[in-house]
Amino acid sequence: MSLLSVQDLAVARGGIRAVEGVTFAVSQGEALILRGPNGVGKTTLLRTLAGLQPPVAGTIEAEPDAIAYAAHADGLKGALSVAENLRFWARIFGRDKIDASLSAMNLTDLAERPAAHLSAGQKRRLGLARLLVTGRKVWALDEPTVSLDTASVGLFASSLRAHLAQGGAAIIATHIDLGLPEARMLDLSDLRAQPGRAARPAGFNEAFA
């Protein structure tokens, strides 16, 4: 059974469609890796899947509240400790256990440290630990391995594999090899929107082109 299925989706950035005709489905235990050069629309597609912006055309079918989104910014507060940050997000998503997520990302020793004093890689790990506490089935990840060292990438890949093994799914925009040979690829550069054949303009820049 598919957790998320997308039909003929078109997404827009800056009032112009970036990619169109995106069709895929991910089932339990599947990972989909988005590829394509900078600016092709990977981030825009992920934000649309997460519900942060409306699609220009097409449909996204998923259970309500199925998708957890993680982007370049981790949503951390420097004044709060690692545990406080994580506990906050856990409570927002209606959960309270954070110990497993802390240890999965090797943050247990840093739990009481203020997030402001973390290194970039440690912050990133905390941002990924936030994904674990959401308890959501589908992860939509935008460049999750930025500023992670090799060991941390391995840590992330293993928790991703554990997530998939538990019946989760993931859609990941990344340029590096995560060591997931079973993951499917979707190259967005083939789906670049063609100018001037939209039934409905995506924004001012299309309405007046």
Added chain:
Amino acid sequence: MSIWEYANPVKFMRLSGRVLPWVAIGAAICIASGLVWGFLTPPDYKQGATVKIIFLHVPAAMMAINIWAMMLVASLIWLIRRHHVSALAAKAAAPVGAVMTLIALITGAIWGQPMWGTWWEWDPRLTSVLILFLFYLGYIALWSAIDDADTAADLTGWLCIVGSIFAFLSRYAVLFWNQGLHQGASLSLAPGERMSAVYRYPLYLSMLGFGLLFLALVLVRTRTEIRRRRLAALIAREVRA
């Protein structure tokens, strides 16, 4: 064929280009004849020659409020039906409305000096026009602060809705706060309060002229906005390619 057809930029450009000269000529004729006729009216028995400023003041004050109402309608059309021309028309109308508000305030002050002995009085009507001017300023500032046209159109649309509610509230709140010097509405349907026909007809002509002037200015400015959006769209496509 529905009225929404004219929300299509191409059709709007074609139609507005055709009617614009006639509207502009009509506005010029009405305002010129209304003001000349108004200037030749006899002095009022109480107010003397100062009464003649109403041929500028009343139409400007009327337009100040009605332009905001037009912006509210255009914003609602944009937010509900997503017609791009509607959002641009609201944007185009705002500076015209602000200038009309300013004309109403300045002519009011010029008239107030000989009549009430003061340039400015915190009278409810004056105050609410000043408040309206502040709302125009905020609306124009928000449009110019945002680069992305889609975001700007949506945000200013919402500001216009919330602003309308609070401008309306302020209008009645100031009545509570100060009872005021200003006379009642210049044009009233109640018998006995009506202005003499000597003044009324040139005033009607001048009001019609101001209405046509507003229409002409909004058409010109909307056409400019459409051309500007088209230019921006071409540049955006060039950058993307």
Added chain:
Amino acid sequence: MIALFARDIRLATRAGGGFGLGLGFFLILCTLVPFGVGPSGATLALIAPGILWVGALLACLLSLDRIFALDHEDGSLDLLATAPIPLEGVVVIKAAAHWITTGLPLVVAAPIFGLLLHLPAIAMPWLVAALLIGTPALSLLGAFGAALTVGLRRGGLLLSLLVLPLYIPTLLFGAEVVRRGMVDAAPLTPLAFLGAITLLSCALVPFAGAAVLRVNLR
């Protein structure tokens, strides 16, 4: 939702959170005004309601841009928008947290500032009541303004241009309550209007604010 509320309060009260800045500003304003208008108690008492209300308005305005801007910068707002709580709820909670950290201290401290400005004792309860009922509207309308300008780099000045006109009815009725309270002339009437404006803001701002936030997030 409670978690978000608790976090915002905690962030505001920790170092660098800006808690108490509004109160300090209010104190400075009430100290500066007598230097400007002279030390005469009668003059000060006459303008005290207006000064206190304008001071509350400006103190509230100071911290408005923090309501959403910080969460927007660090990405929390994106994550909150995808969380299982409605964005309308986020707006209400954020406005409530702003009121607790900015509006409520002003309400509590207002009698002291009233004393500085020679506000008659008979008007004190009315000052507190008016601020208690009126300042939630300031936080709510401010949250709408903050949501409008959240994506802008230099939104602070624009924010005040957008929000201050919205504050006019609140200011007008709020100061009227205190003025009437000074002479004991039916201050309940403007107080009722003040309550009506706060309730209207409660009804309107969550939806308008959330709609505007969604536009800014896309």
